[in-house]
Amino acid sequence: MGLLADLTGWQLVLITLVMTHITIVAVTVYLHRHQAHRAVELNAIPAHFFRFWLWLTTGMVTREWVAIHRKHHHKCETPDDPHSPQTRGLNKVLWGGALLYRQEAKNLQTIQQYSQGTPNDWLETHLYSRFPWLGITLMLLIDLALFGGAGLIIWGVQMIWIPFWAAGVINGLAHFWGYRNWNTADASSNISPIGIIIGGEELHNNHHAFAASARFSTQWYEFDIGWFYIRLLEVLKLAQVKRVAPRIKVDLKTKVVDLETLSAVIGNRLQVLSNFARQVVHPVIKQELGQSSGDYKEKSRLVRQLLGQPHLDESARERLQVLLSESQVLTTVYQFQQNLHHLWERTANNQEARLAALQEWIANAEQTGIQRLEEFAQRLKGYRVSVLANTQPA
Numbered sequence: 001m002g003l004l005a006d007l008t009g010w011q012l013v014l015i016t017l018v019m020t021h022i023t024i025v026a027v028t029v030y031l032h033r034h035q036a037h038r039a040v041e042l043n044a045i046p047a048h049f050f051r052f053w054l055w056l057t058t059g060m061v062t063r064e065w066v067a068i069h070r071k072h073h074h075k076c077e078t079p080d081d082p083h084s085p086q087t088r089g090l091n092k093v094l095w096g097g098a099l100l101y102r103q104e105a106k107n108l109q110t111i112q113q114y115s116q117g118t119p120n121d122w123l124e125t126h127l128y129s130r131f132p133w134l135g136i137t138l139m140l141l142i143d144l145a146l147f148g149g150a151g152l153i154i155w156g157v158q159m160i161w162i163p164f165w166a167a168g169v170i171n172g173l174a175h176f177w178g179y180r181n182w183n184t185a186d187a188s189s190n191i192s193p194i195g196i197i198i199g200g201e202e203l204h205n206n207h208h209a210f211a212a213s214a215r216f217s218t219q220w221y222e223f224d225i226g227w228f229y230i231r232l233l234e235v236l237k238l239a240q241v242k243r244v245a246p247r248i249k250v251d252l253k254t255k256v257v258d259l260e261t262l263s264a265v266i267g268n269r270l271q272v273l274s275n276f277a278r279q280v281v282h283p284v285i286k287q288e289l290g291q292s293s294g295d296y297k298e299k300s301r302l303v304r305q306l307l308g309q310p311h312l313d314e315s316a317r318e319r320l321q322v323l324l325s326e327s328q329v330l331t332t333v334y335q336f337q338q339n340l341h342h343l344w345e346r347t348a349n350n351q352e353a354r355l356a357a358l359q360e361w362i363a364n365a366e367q368t369g370i371q372r373l374e375e376f377a378q379r380l381k382g383y384r385v386s387v388l389a390n391t392q393p394a
Helices: 009-036 044-057 062-074 090-105 108-114 122-128 132-147 150-170 204-209 225-235 259-266 269-289 296-307 314-324 328-345 351-365 371-380
Strands: 040-042 239-241
Touching (some): 009 040, 009 044, 009 062, 009 150, 009 225, 040 044, 044 122, 044 150, 062 108, 132 150, 259 328, 259 351, 269 328, 269 371, 351 371
């Protein structure tokens, strides 16, 4: 009999969910945002607590997790990515993500190359890294002492929680299915706009767009509970946010394209291009292709896919040209999208030259007679990074 063996079934479920949630918070706040990306600095108290809790509930070694995750970002969706469903298959990552993690943890080159800055104190070298199995064994004994026979079930849930939700769902499903706010070069997606079950990691496309950001939510309708905990720790003087993704605002009163506009545009490529796709490309595709044959949905999907790729091979370019030939308006939009890409691809560091190029792009866009493109160009004039009075979201 355990000390808390008289608890009801629902009480045991609640306790299990609380403990697994603490583990999720430890992964997203400590391992991911603090250790892997240095987006937030943690006071010694929460940092040591999270490290100890992860030792108890997962047996994961900080330097291994950090190294594997950093390699994932560096080699994303390539054969060298430790857990990409695009190269290894969704089922293998979703159901065998923990196995892929353990295989990569044995790669000493990965650990040495990508684990810089992780803890190397006495506790790490003599306990956590040396005896990772000891923590989960101690957790089993604690669960049994507290909950009796039910403790074995609780411990089992704790052991599969991270392997399934993090190693499986995030590493697998979040690179295969969902919605995308940002046209990143990888296949990352947001599984849900409400990030609670996996601590905000559900907003995975947002994270890949702004990997060094402590906040994963980027849209008004998205909620990142991991960010909530970070802000709470900050209020308690136990954390300090180092970086967050910028949020572009539009000052509608601005009529002159200046260096502040240029700074907002050049420094926030993904946001600008995503806004262009949402505010110009998608509405124009619907308007133009909707007037053609009945296979609108298939054509629309293909055009969006092709226009979303900055670099196309010869075959893809030929397919795109065939589709664009149906609409001069769509062809013009595509040309302006390409010219917008060139603003970042310029090798010249001369700010005046870049400003002149942006001013020319906006002036030409305003003369196209394409309403969506003209409206975007007018809004682009007012792009600012800081939150200004009387501004509207980009």
